[in-house]
Every structure is written in C-alpha cells, then in structure tokens.
Amino acid sequence: MTQDRISYASSFATRLPPAKAREEATKKYNFGTGHNDPEAIPVDDFIAAATNVLRRDGKKLAVYSLGGSALGYQPLREVVADKLKRHRGVDTSIDNVLITSGSLQGMDLVNSLLLDHGDVVIIEQFSYVSAFSKLKWLGVDALAAPLDEGGIDMDGLAAQLEQLKSQGRKAKYIYTIPTIQNPTGSILSLERRHRLIELSRQYDVPIFEDECYADLIWAGNAPPALYALAPDRVIHIGSFSKTLAPALRLGYVVAPWEALGQMIAFKSDGGTGALDQMLAAEFLREHFDSHVEKLTKLLKGKLDLLVEAIDREFGTVANVQVPLGGLYAWVRFPDSIDARRLAQEAAKVGVAINPGPDWATVPEEGTHSIRLCFGLVTEQQINEGIALLAQVSHDTFGVPVRSGNRANTGNA
C-alpha cells in the first residue's frame, strides 16, 4: 500500500525550508553542480585499497567508530594532518582534526557552535549556495564582504565591520573561501590574509575558513591557510569531495579541542561512515600527491577548453574570471542577459548552469553572472554545451550576435 498523503501535516514545525520537488532527469550538458570527472576515479586502486583495509580492519566495523575516537578513523586524520602540513602550512595534531560527513556537515557543526537565531554573519559577496540556505533556515542574517579578483576587499570588509559596530552589533563569524574562492576562483594573497586576521582580532569576530578546493591549484602552492596563521581565531573546514570523490561523504574540521570537544557533543550521528573513511585513508596515504597531480592536470585541460569555447561562442559578451584552480568558472555577462532566465531556457535544451543570484549574498548582485562547473562534462560536452548556451542566449536576449566563426563549433 504505497501511500502519498499524510494526515499529520498540521504537526509540522513552524519554520521549514521549501520542500523539494521530485527529481528531474539529469541534463546532458551538466555544468550545474560540483561533480568531478568519472575518468579520474581510480577504480582498480580503490578495489585494492578496499580489499587491504577490510582485511586489516574489517572486524572493527562491529564497533562504533571502529573502536576508536569519535573524531574519526585515525589513519584518515593522519592523512589530513599530513597534507595540511605539507601543502597548507598547518602544523597540527590529529587530535585537532574531526572527520565529518562532507564539509556540509562541517558547516552545520560550525553553525551550531556559533549561531543563534537572529545573529548576523559576514559572507563573501559571492559564495556557496548551501552556506546561504543553511543560514536562512537558521534565521541568521548574512551581510556581504565585497570581492575583487584577489578575494575579499579588506577595506570594504573593515567598513562592514565598523558599520555593524556603530549599530551595536557584532558578526558571529566571517565566512571565507580564501584559496580557490567559490565561485570566483581567486586566491587571497598573504598580505590580505594577515589583514583579515587583524580585522578578526580588532573586531573580535572569528574566521570560518572553508578550504574545500585548496588541493586543486594549477601552479604551486597558495599562501598558508588562515588557520596556519592564527589557529586561535580560525575554524578550518575542508573536504575530500573535490579531491577524491563527492559521493564519498568526507570532510573535516580543524580546530583546537576547546571547539572540537563542544562540536562532537552535538555531532550526534554515531560517527561518520566507516567504509568511506577507510577507503579514503588507505588510498590517499599512498597516492595523495600523485592523484591530486593527475586530477588537477585533467581539470586544467578542461578549463582551458571551456575558456576557449566561451571565447569562441560568446566573444566579448562574456567576461570569464579564469580560476586559479578548482572546478568552476565564474562568467559575467552584460546587463541585457538575465542569468535566471538564461538558466531556465538552457535547461530546456539540456544545458544545466548555475544562475548567479543563487551564488550571491545579495542575489541581485549576481543577476548577470553564471557559474559553470567543468568537472563532469567531457571535452565534447564542453564544446557542444557552450555552443548551445550561446545559441539560447542569442535567441533569448539577442546577444551574443552570431557570427561566421560559429560554424567551427564542436570541431575545436
């Protein structure tokens, strides 16, 4: 007796986010979500890692947290501490690393630690859509810190903090993605990092640092993580979704025990999925650097192709902020193009894109921008999809004007 209706809807909580619709079919040209490249999944190595780790630790599955710490599987915390030390300048103990079910859970934990209904936080002008939706559900106001091509404009942030102070308010945190910003792909300079920490101290506002994409940098290492510079001021989160595989739900929070001990009191999930942790640890402790090198090379190749395709199809109509790493390109259009309408029309021909307003703290500021993810799409899909998008844009808004060189589409 499959049943669609309930008789207890009147008992629902008073504040709920909008219900989800049943899922639609996936789009053929999917530039819409932070998926990764299926060809970058090392299936044979995963099978070897699963076999080894199950042989060694499989019986421990009978015990919560594999009989170990509530912070997570120790070998995976060791992988995190090691890569943070070698690549992000963070010298920390595994006792300061908490494994989470993706960085989305990390975000929930930080929010639960710091936020009350009615609080205010500062978020980069353009940022992660789920950060916004979580805050909205919590009843927390988000103010925008202005961004330029180098990340947060520190004078703008200072003005924001000062204005709040003059109103007798204080932000509960400054949320930033300093290293491969989402969606703009920028890297915050060391100078700005120091200035940010100064502002954090001056106004007594902690920093919530999200480094989900920091492993995927095209050339060399970025400046150290903010956490490396001021562990007493910063809560750091990261993820293996982008580096390894998004369906494995693995992220981490790095913070002193004074914060972590409080977080695990409400991380009441009985631990993070053990097998995801075991496989990731077993694979990454041997292959982290070589895997990341291969993956970034693959992604950089797709980005180059994407930028070429946008240039070919849109010409001067599109202004691409070329990212320094990661999975996304942020594209600005002239005022004549409305991103939401473009996304709706594109969906009809099988092209999924992210309209800028969803990625903007003040939605209107994203009206003429879109985010394109190049992780999942193949080279052919990039060429065909961007050509289709330009055609839809032309048909809907009259730009780009179609020129002779369009005939090359798909042959690049």
Added chain:
Amino acid sequence: MTQDRISYASSFATRLPPAKAREEATKKYNFGTGHNDPEAIPVDDFIAAATNVLRRDGKKLAVYSLGGSALGYQPLREVVADKLKRHRGVDTSIDNVLITSGSLQGMDLVNSLLLDHGDVVIIEQFSYVSAFSKLKWLGVDALAAPLDEGGIDMDGLAAQLEQLKSQGRKAKYIYTIPTIQNPTGSILSLERRHRLIELSRQYDVPIFEDECYADLIWAGNAPPALYALAPDRVIHIGSFSKTLAPALRLGYVVAPWEALGQMIAFKSDGGTGALDQMLAAEFLREHFDSHVEKLTKLLKGKLDLLVEAIDREFGTVANVQVPLGGLYAWVRFPDSIDARRLAQEAAKVGVAINPGPDWATVPEEGTHSIRLCFGLVTEQQINEGIALLAQVSHDTFGVPVRSGNRANTGNA
C-alpha cells in the same frame, strides 16, 4: 603549532549541550554500548561485495549521490523495501525510502520536521538515551508513556494524552520502539498496535516508530510494523547498525513523499556516504536472511549465557527482563542498589554498564536498573564481567550476599 585554546569562546551559541571530555580508554568488559560481535562481520563477503560493486559503479563516485536520487543508492532502497515487505508487513515503494547516516540522522530529520522549541512529545518510560539528549538540546519536553512487559500500557498512554488535552496542549509525536523495545526488549502485541493507532488518530498525534532492532528477533516474526498498519499516521525509521555493522552509518526513514520531500530539503549533507551504501546493498541483497539468521543465533547464545551468569552471580537480587531479540538485557535491582554508583564503581574494575537513569524519561524511575549489552563481549567476558559486577555490587551495597557457588564463576 598545536593549539589548545581559542579566543572566540565568547562567540559560542547560547544553548549548547555539555562539551565532551577527551575519550577514556575502552573498558575490558564492555556491556555499555550497542556494539556488535566482531566475529559476525563477514570480512570475506564484504571484500567480494566491495570488489563487485566498485567494479560496476565505482566511476559513479565522481558524481553526488552516485548520479542517482537524493533519497539514496537505489539498490539499498530496494533492499529496505524488500525486507520490510517480507518481514515487517510493509508494502512500500522505494520512493518512500530515504537512506540516512544511521538512524540517529533519521531521528534528527524527524525532529526537524515536527518539532519547535517548547514543544512536548511522548516517549516510552524507558527509551534510547540519544532520543532524550537530542530533545533536551532542542528545548522540547518529553513526557513518559508507562511501560509494562508487553510495551506501552495503552490505558496509561490514553491518560497521558487526555491530561495534555485538558491542559490545552498536544504532543507533537509519540516516539515508540515497538519491536524489541530499547532497553526492555519487549514486542508490542498486534492488539496494542491497533489501539496505539486509534489513540494517534483520536488525539491527532503522529507516531514516530523506531524499528532499529526489529530484524533481530529470536523466534519468528513480530506483528507488522506500525507503519504497515497506518502509513498516513506513522513515520518509520530503521537501521543497518544492528543487523550489519554499527560503524557503517546506515539507517532509513520510511514515509510518504509529502514528509520525505520536506525532510530532504534540510538533509543538507550532500547525501549519505556512498561506499557504506554500496557495500551494504551488494552484500545484503544476496545475504540478508542468512546473515540475520546467523547473527541472531549468535546473539541468542550470548544472551542465554548472560542470563545464566546473572542468575548465578546475583540470584534473586537481579530481575532480568529477558529480551525477545536485540542486543540488550534490562536488569532491575532492589532499592538498595543505586545504578549510577554501581556504574561508577564497576568502571574502576574495567566493567562498563549503562545506568538506568540515562535510559529513563524520568531519570529517577531508572535509579535501580541497568542496561547490559551482550553484542561485543565474548563468552568469557560475560562470565568474568558479571562476576566482577556482582563483586562490586556486594562490596558497595552489601548485595548480592556472596555464597558458595561463586567459586564456579568463569568456569561455566
């Protein structure tokens, strides 16, 4: 630079549960948590399942939710629907099954769906410690429905509902573990199930049914799940923690789409860990019945040994409610034994037990009871641990009086 202190503690939220202490060493005789038997983990079969499923679906790990539904990995939802049909009388579509990160997340989702700060719910007189702690953090009052050896006493529940009504209040749900109650191990009769649903309709209070232990029944099947009898009135959760492995964080919510579509709007975790889901589905679709049969036989053997040991060591001092399945025995002592103090003293000699007040809606009603988990302990640990516990009880409270037959301890 490992750092223990933070400078932003003044920014913490106003309502937080007590911070966790750093972990203590595990106790040798661990009757304290719902762990399972390491010998029951079929490591070779797990390796075969992991190999097969990674070979088939491994590349899908590059895509959130393996490219499928936000409800979870389809083969695992099929396993749930199939076993609910064959064993619990529930005829449901996989579209009504949401895979969660353990039933603890299922509990969070149900709470988020139905509860506001200041609400009241009804919970069985003795119940799951995490249900209490979650409600406390949410600021929700829990009233006790009286239990007897057959589960909820329906006249007592009716009185509770009537009293609330006379106060102009209405409970937001009745939380029940009808099939192998935790901690008492009872099974609610079909007659009582029908009465419970009648009361739910009469007082317009939905039922929150937790069937975490329903797969582990000693003899034959129990009456159908409450959800089978009234899908419009009941939200059903279950788990693979007990049936398969607690470190795999896998549970499920079964409900009509009207409730699930709302829940996945705030299940903002990017999905449940994929590899845990893939392994469980691949293994269980072939081995569910044979695995459960083996496991229940193993657990029943340990329970029999535990009951013998308690009888031998405590005699008439201990009143064991022998469970009809599951992992726990609920033991009542005379008024002279204080369960919290017994747990503290027992911990000093390496014996972990659960003091009754933690498992009681009104803590005082559990003052003289304890919960013993027999999942993890070996036969030898059962005999030695219960002998130690009796010795501690004797030394602390003067009961049980030690008699000649104690010399047999450990040789059973």
